[in-house]
Amino acid sequence: MKPAPTLSSAFLHPVGHSLPEPLVALRKQRGTALVDMPLPTRKTENWKYSSKYLKLTDDMAIALPAEGKTGSSLAVPGYKVAFLNGVMIPEASEYPDLDGITIQSFDDLSDEEAADLADRLDNTLDNNAVQMARLNSARFEDGLLIRLSPDAVLDQPLFIVHEVTADASGSAFPRIYVDAGRHSQITLVEEYISSGSEPVMVNTVSEFTLADGANVTSIRLNMEGENVQHIGATGVRQQRSSRFESHSVGFGGPLRRHDLQVRLEGEGAECKLNGVVVTQGKQHYDNHTNIEHVAAHCNSEETYRNIAADQSHAIFNGRIHIHQDAQKSNAEMNNKNLLLSNGAEIDTKPELEIYADDVKCAHGATIGQLDEASLFYLVSRGIARREANVLLTMAFINELVEQIPVAVVRETAQTRLNQFFDQTFEEA
Amino acid sequence: MLSIKNLHASVEDKEILKGINLEIKAGEVHAIMGPNGSGKSTLSQVLAGNEAFEVTSGEITLNGENLLDLETEERAREGIFLAFQYPVEIPGVSNLQFLRTAVNAMRAHRGEPEMNAAEFMKLAKEVSKQVDLDPAFLKRGVNEGFSGGEKKRNEIMQALLLQPKLAILDETDSGLDIDALQVVSNGVNALRAEDRAILMVTHYQRLLNHIVPDYVHVLAGGKIVKSGGRELALELEERGYGWLGIKDEETADSSAN
Numbered sequence A: 001m002k003p004a005p006t007l008s009s010a011f012l013h014p015v016g017h018s019l020p021e022p023l024v025a026l027r028k029q030r031g032t033a034l035v036d037m038p039l040p041t042r043k044t045e046n047w048k049y050s051s052k053y054l055k056l057t058d059d060m061a062i063a064l065p066a067e068g069k070t071g072s073s074l075a076v077p078g079y080k081v082a083f084l085n086g087v088m089i090p091e092a093s094e095y096p097d098l099d100g101i102t103i104q105s106f107d108d109l110s111d112e113e114a115a116d117l118a119d120r121l122d123n124t125l126d127n128n129a130v131q132m133a134r135l136n137s138a139r140f141e142d143g144l145l146i147r148l149s150p151d152a153v154l155d156q157p158l159f160i161v162h163e164v165t166a167d168a169s170g171s172a173f174p175r176i177y178v179d180a181g182r183h184s185q186i187t188l189v190e191e192y193i194s195s196g197s198e199p200v201m202v203n204t205v206s207e208f209t210l211a212d213g214a215n216v217t218s219i220r221l222n223m224e225g226e227n228v229q230h231i232g233a234t235g236v237r238q239q240r241s242s243r244f245e246s247h248s249v250g251f252g253g254p255l256r257r258h259d260l261q262v263r264l265e266g267e268g269a270e271c272k273l274n275g276v277v278v279t280q281g282k283q284h285y286d287n288h289t290n291i292e293h294v295a296a297h298c299n300s301e302e303t304y305r306n307i308a309a310d311q312s313h314a315i316f317n318g319r320i321h322i323h324q325d326a327q328k329s330n331a332e333m334n335n336k337n338l339l340l341s342n343g344a345e346i347d348t349k350p351e352l353e354i355y356a357d358d359v360k361c362a363h364g365a366t367i368g369q370l371d372e373a374s375l376f377y378l379v380s381r382g383i384a385r386r387e388a389n390v391l392l393t394m395a396f397i398n399e400l401v402e403q404i405p406v407a408v409v410r411e412t413a414q415t416r417l418n419q420f421f422d423q424t425f426e427e428a
Numbered sequence B: 001m002l003s004i005k006n007l008h009a010s011v012e013d014k015e016i017l018k019g020i021n022l023e024i025k026a027g028e029v030h031a032i033m034g035p036n037g038s039g040k041s042t043l044s045q046v047l048a049g050n051e052a053f054e055v056t057s058g059e060i061t062l063n064g065e066n067l068l069d070l071e072t073e074e075r076a077r078e079g080i081f082l083a084f085q086y087p088v089e090i091p092g093v094s095n096l097q098f099l100r101t102a103v104n105a106m107r108a109h110r111g112e113p114e115m116n117a118a119e120f121m122k123l124a125k126e127v128s129k130q131v132d133l134d135p136a137f138l139k140r141g142v143n144e145g146f147s148g149g150e151k152k153r154n155e156i157m158q159a160l161l162l163q164p165k166l167a168i169l170d171e172t173d174s175g176l177d178i179d180a181l182q183v184v185s186n187g188v189n190a191l192r193a194e195d196r197a198i199l200m201v202t203h204y205q206r207l208l209n210h211i212v213p214d215y216v217h218v219l220a221g222g223k224i225v226k227s228g229g230r231e232l233a234l235e236l237e238e239r240g241y242g243w244l245g246i247k248d249e250e251t252a253d254s255s256a257n
Ligand SMILES: Nc1ncnc2c1ncn2[C@@H]1O[C@H](COP(=O)(O)OP(=O)(O)OP(=O)(O)O)[C@@H](O)[C@H]1O
Pocket: B011, B012, B016, B034, B035, B036, B037, B038, B039, B040, B041, B042, B043, B052, B085, B251, B252, B253
């Protein structure tokens, strides 16, 4: 038997960018733990369908340079923070100047602040479930810490544009940490984009802690190029009566993986997780979500839609774990999938683990094609076949796109969707 | 306007239409009656171009043009409109968006400019009044959760918006209450015009009190077995189909055996 492949040591050498000592120490410690880390294979349960897309060759280990031009695709009017290859670019950023809201890059933190952060990093994630996020902890070169004092309200969405420049192979490890104080509110948009065409990897981790009554909306727009492997993890911990809303829209690539883990730890907390995935060509996209109902009286509502065209491959794995003490939990999970071609593949798996007896838990998953009767009805009114296909495909995701609470994100997503339709549905 | 000659059509290798001949001239209203399963909807769907049905022989021309060469959407643009017996529900596509896309497809075909959202909204509101549908229905998904009668009114609304040359109404009267029947009939009568023909499939002669046809045909076992004037419908109402040598339950399928 061949030994299981392990992570090349080339990945375990962070370089360059200066960070406060406590974070450097943390990174080093995380790196040590990764020596000989087995890489996911077909037999690794949560990478079963995706390991074959993962290419961790040594040239991916090189850190991409933290300089160059940034060019956000979101021409955003308000607050924004630009990351280039995982490092924050202050010149391209515009922070809000509001009482109770601090936004700092990791290298601007005092040693004391950095030590505090080092204690907290990774605490929102079940690291055994997201092995690849551990690589970020060993390699991040910079990051963004957002802190909201109690009752602080960010009056406009904050855009975080994560760009990679793929002029040579390598990788970037962006990182953000949001600490939302009691009854604070923030809407945050993470947009992932790329330029250049060499094979690169983005390995990103976003963490959110929500104190009592905090209200956080996280929007994720994944628009990187065909050359970018994207491995992302988002961890969320919610205290009493807090609300977390996630809207993600992702377009496929050679490898796209997002793990979203939410822990409902205080009574009355609720989360709503919406996701749209669109793949074409030979693209891949894998969403793994995990909702932990730890406390009683919490609600979770999850709706994911995958659309796969051509020979592409989309995966959804939704786990809901209702702990023994989480009585009166209310969990709803729904995943619908649309295959636009016979060559496309979609794998969907709900995983429910329920240890409390007084809970409501509903789940449903379907895989189908565009409905012939609906198509006929539309074209019988003179609507072109291509247009009818577009209407029905949009109908499949409209409900989710319309719920995204930031107009410029909806528009950006729609523009990219229109490109997808142009490539997928022929002109008559 | 419409000429059907010796039309044969099958679905899943089962012959349903077995030699239909029918001539419809501009300005005329024809009614087709006949037992359940006799092939009335099949004929309607074949005219609209549903590919689930295969035309095995015969011809259909619309104003001299071979209809069988045209795709469904092209037929619609040439003026064929089918009000479905069972209108399809399409959640996620708003009725308004659907109707505007259809109207603009027709306008583009005629070389007319697109109607913008505001212009169309105005038109749609007027027409929805004409069929007594609350404009709130425009915002809902296409036929989504509409009652049977509301779906039928939505079909007539589409006919009024699209102004077809040949409107085929497949049991547009079924499931309507008395008031709705009146509303739908008024809508259909509003469609009547010199340059337009109407083909109505119905089981009930009561519709024909509201919309007086020029001809009535009986379709049984996949063939037109009897044609006549308006009085034929009254006779069928009184005597059933038995006197024509058809059993009431005879279908396109059973007559083949
Ligand atoms: N898609 C299909 N697959 C198999 N059989 C079909 C299909 N569509 C129609 N048929 C059959 O063709 C025959 C004619 O059906 P059609 O719907 O045309 O009848 P109809 O005259 O409209 O009846 P009704 O008065 O009940 O509406 C029936 O026996 C029906 O079962």
